[in-house]
Amino acid sequence: MSSKKGAKCEEFELRRGPWTLEEDTMLIHYIARHGEGRWNLLARCSGLKRTGKSCRLRWLNYLKPDVKRGNLSPEEQFLILELHSKWGNRWSRIAQFLPGRTDNEIKNYWRTRVQKQARQLKIDANSSIFRDALRCYWMPRLLDQMSLADSSSNSNPNPIPQQVHNTDSSDPVMSTSCYGQSSSTNCSMDRLPELAPSPYEDPFLAYGLDALDSAAVPAVATDCAAGGGGSDWEGLWSMDEAWHVRKQHEEECGGGIFLQ
């Protein structure tokens, strides 16, 4: 590292905003020659008028070959909900379990999709009520979709990304203790039984769906899962469903839980 003023190319004006194709090409070529890392050096010597941080972000979130693009699958959404319930906003940690997805993408997903649901329900997205609602309604629906996709294709008997299949008991994904623990209320999630050691071997059993009051699960759920919901993404509640959830929670948990 030729640090000490090794580069006198520091007087130029730094560029900001969207990256151009030319900048992307320069970055890709530089990394192909010199590898990742040492981002400030890269920024100085590659000819890019960007900060090292900007280069790093562009590479990791967009240019890196294994970055996966496109909509998140139900499995990926399920994992995000599950891991977020355990770790909170530890995006990079969560991203480790979704190969090809970046922390930025997961963070955006949470903000634009999940938090939006909370806003519509007028629930604090960090509240235990909302977490329970996710577990009671959203996650089972994702499991539904995973199961449907599984049975229709059969090409991939286990849709869960390989990385979660470790046997480390400290791994929260494999830990059963995280299920239903967040609720400080007597909502229906409390009725869920202890889970089997591996929740993913039979997701339906694992989530104790048979213990749920099936009448309480909006019928639209299956329509949605079958593609008839008209939603642009999987797992989303319609406003009717959202109000159903809200009402049920008000009945079960008493008033005053939802924001007015």
Next chain:
DNA sequence: AATCCACACAACCGCCTTGTT
């Protein structure tokens, strides 16, 4: 056709941690 609005996502910023001198 024009305007408005909501949404998705790329990018930036500031803080914290870690490594090096």
Next chain:
DNA sequence: CAACAAGGCGGTTGTGTGGAT
């Protein structure tokens, strides 16, 4: 051990786009 630089992370903002009015 302190000072500094670099990298990493989470929060926030900016911008392009498509749909609704």
